[in-house]
Each structure stands twice: as structure tokens, then as C-alpha cells.
């Protein structure tokens with residue numbers, strides 16, 4: 001029962017950026033709705049992606065297990081990525097030719113698209129049934145989360161309007177630390 005309430009609180013926390021965004025949309029506060037929805041949904045997708053990566057090292061350090069929260073955080077990253085992509089599709093008026101041209105010709109869209117496809121694969125294989133069915137291959141597949149993080153950070157860096165935008169660098173540094181921990185955790189914790 002305690003786990004149920006903990007997961008409910010986590011769900012509300014992860015859902016709240018969406019509710020805040022929805023209230024901004026409904027109150028007509030957005031000056032440039034496309035940009036003001038695209039950017040935060042992309043950022044929340046990336047933040048929750050990195051948060052899901054942080055669960056594994058934290059789980060090794062903490063005296064209690066938090067691994068049971070990882071799937072929900074990862075799925076919320078996918079949820080925000082879906083919203084992010086939907087706004088792009090609306091902006092392109094669902095015109096398949098425009099979308100295809102953008103994916104092929106604008107490198108930052110190519111990377112975002114590749115990251116989304118991989119994230120989609122992780123989301124559909126996140127069920128208990130798929131974990132059992134894929135066995136060892138599941139772990140291998142889900143390691144691609146680090147590749148997704150790198151693709152998204154380059155996507156973020158490339159779309160930035162200024163070279164002085166340090167936000168992608170901060171996310172890159174966090175990813176590097178998480179990746180180093182993942183590789184060297186036995187050494188680091190001894």
C-alpha cells in the first residue's frame with residue numbers, strides 16, 4: 001500500500017509540468033504558443049530521461065531500493081517527447097512531405113527523430129512481459145538510453161540560437177558523469 005501512495009505522489013510530480021503548461025495555454029498567456037510549448041516539453045523529456053538514468057547510480061548508493069520508480073520516470077520522458085513531437089507535427093500541418101524534408105535536411109531534426117524512434121522502442125519494451133520475453137537482449141536494448149541522451153543533447157545544442165547557450169553543456173556534463181559512473185561504479189564505490 002505504501003508503494004502505491006509513493007507511486008501516486010511520483011505520478012503527480014511528473015505530471016505537474018504538463019498541468020502547468022496546460023494552464024498557461026488555457027489562460028492565453030503564451031505569446032508564441034508553438035515555441036513556448038515545444039521548448040518546455042523537449043526540456044522535460046530530457047530532464048526525465050536523465051532522472052531515469054540517475055536512478056541506477058542512486059540505487060547503488062542508497063540503503064533502500066528506488067529501482068521501482070525508474071520505469072514511470074522513463075515513460076514520462078516518452079510522454080513529454082510525444083507532446084514535443086506532436087507540436088512539431090501540428091506546426092507542419094501534418095504534411096508528410098514537409099515533415100520528411102525536415103527530417104532529411106535539417107540535422108538537428110534528424111537527431112531528434114532518431115532519438116524519438118529509440119525512445120519509442122524502449123517505451124514499448126518496458127512492460128514486465130517484454131522484459132521476460134527479451135531476457136538478456138532487454139538489458140542491451142535499454143542501454144541505448146545513453147545514446148538517446150547524447151542524440152538529444154546534440155539536437156538541443158544544434159537548435160540553440162546562440163553558441164553561448166550553456167544549457168546543453170550542463171546536460172552534457174550531467175550525462176558524462178552518469179555514463180562515467182555507470183562504467184566505473186565498482187571502482188568509485190570501493
Ligand code: HEM
Nearest residue numbers: 038039042043045046081085088112113115116152156159
Ligand atoms: C521527431 C522528433 C523531434 C522533433 C521533430 C523535434 C523538434 C524540435 C524543435 C522544432 C525544437 C525547437 C527549435 C527552435 O526553437 O527553433 C526542438 C527543441 C528541443 N528538443 Fe526536440 N524534437 C524531436 C525530438 C526530441 C526528443 C526525443 C527530445 C528529448 C527527449 C527533444 C528535446 C528537445 C530539447 C531539450 C529542445 C530545446 C528546448 C529549448 O531550447 O529550451 N526533442 N525540438
